[in-house]
Amino acid sequence: MTNRAINAEKMGFDESALQRIEARVQHDIDANIYDGARILVARRGATVFDLTLGYADRAAGRALLPDAAFSIMSVSKVITAVALLRCVERGQVSLITPVASIIPEFAARSKGRVTIGQVLTHTAGLGMGYAPLPTEQLGDMKLAIESICSLPLESAPGEQVSYSASMGFTLLAEIASRLDPKQRSYRQIITEDIFEPLGMHGASVGLTESVKVRRVPVVVRDDDAPEINRKVLGERDRSVTALTELPSGGGTFATASDILRFGEALRQDGALEGARILSPAMVQLMRRNQTGLMPNSMMNSSRALHGMAAFPAFLGLGLFLRGEGLFPGHIATLASPESFGGWGLGSMAFWVDPVREVTFVALTAGLMERIRSLLRFQNLGDMALAALVKP
Numbered sequence: 001m002t003n004r005a006i007n008a009e010k011m012g013f014d015e016s017a018l019q020r021i022e023a024r025v026q027h028d029i030d031a032n033i034y035d036g037a038r039i040l041v042a043r044r045g046a047t048v049f050d051l052t053l054g055y056a057d058r059a060a061g062r063a064l065l066p067d068a069a070f071s072i073m074s075v076s077k078v079i080t081a082v083a084l085l086r087c088v089e090r091g092q093v094s095l096i097t098p099v100a101s102i103i104p105e106f107a108a109r110s111k112g113r114v115t116i117g118q119v120l121t122h123t124a125g126l127g128m129g130y131a132p133l134p135t136e137q138l139g140d141m142k143l144a145i146e147s148i149c150s151l152p153l154e155s156a157p158g159e160q161v162s163y164s165a166s167m168g169f170t171l172l173a174e175i176a177s178r179l180d181p182k183q184r185s186y187r188q189i190i191t192e193d194i195f196e197p198l199g200m201h202g203a204s205v206g207l208t209e210s211v212k213v214r215r216v217p218v219v220v221r222d223d224d225a226p227e228i229n230r231k232v233l234g235e236r237d238r239s240v241t242a243l244t245e246l247p248s249g250g251g252t253f254a255t256a257s258d259i260l261r262f263g264e265a266l267r268q269d270g271a272l273e274g275a276r277i278l279s280p281a282m283v284q285l286m287r288r289n290q291t292g293l294m295p296n297s298m299m300n301s302s303r304a305l306h307g308m309a310a311f312p313a314f315l316g317l318g319l320f321l322r323g324e325g326l327f328p329g330h331i332a333t334l335a336s337p338e339s340f341g342g343w344g345l346g347s348m349a350f351w352v353d354p355v356r357e358v359t360f361v362a363l364t365a366g367l368m369e370r371i372r373s374l375l376r377f378q379n380l381g382d383m384a385l386a387a388l389v390k391p
Helices: 003-010 020-030 075-089 116-120 141-149 167-179 186-195 230-239 256-267 280-286 297-306 370-386
Strands: 036-043 046-057 069-071 252-254 340-344 348-353 358-365
Touching (some): 020 036, 020 046, 075 116, 075 186, 075 340, 116 167, 141 167, 167 186, 297 370, 348 370, 358 370
Antiparallel strands (some): 348 358
8 A cells, every 4th residue: 555545544535536536537638638637635734646647748748747847827826916915914005005006107097096905806907818018028027017007997996807817916916026125026026935935846937947847838728718829828838938927827837746835835824834924814814705706707708618607706815716606616516615726727726625624736738728627627626525535
């Protein structure tokens, strides 16, 4: 019996039931639904399931390895949110502080009333798309901020959940940088205040030499995904350098073990192995529903593709929440309503069930259409929790 199996039994899991996940993932890889998967499941900090399967790069025949570095897409937003909330804890801003009080140029074109909290909860009225810049310039924070500040809002602040895939969290990263007592860059803040304390040694903002040899390329697998622009995503992925800063996603890399450590810190109210990144009170606020039953406009095109009715966004501060109800989401249907986490465009997810003390991480190679991807993660998560048979 392996150590993993011993952990599974000690932590209340049926090891044979957990192993069904591997067969399901292998079926999907064989069917070219996606190329590879790196999955970790832990309970109370002990890993009970550890899977590495398929390809990092199918076209090149390169197998996926446990230390593969994934572009973590919008999982980056949760990390950026932590950096911003540390500013709140230092008393430099509040969640109702206008963005323009820190970035004065943002007030242009009637944006002066937008608050930091509205940006965090995707209720600021910002657009879904990228800043209007050439792809190779998107990772230049100075140019990105100048471009974002010149744009009007697409809806009135506070009226709807209008998910900002790129621009909103770029603003939050700029706020964290402008308020930093040491005048550090976004990259330095994330590395020194989050990655290093939590022991996320395989993670980086920008394409370091270490990441280059472990990198999983961004490849689109679905042909009918309305939210995926193959050309732009490919160009953006190829344009990432060591200096790229994309706080909303696309230029931050991590291993599954790194994301597990990050999730474990949030599960334990902001600390891991003696290193604290946020206070328990702040983590509890992150996990509170800030959007009520409002739907997420980001899902409109995907819902139309599948003929689905609207469902609640259930957003906290930088986090997606499980909440109540039956609808697509990256968090397991079987997870407690208090569960929370983050997910990235058609390729990755993590979540924490604080009631069952379970942390789930799934990073995959090969992007899927948004709702198909969410349903895939939901299914795998349900398989993991169905294997939990003892307290």
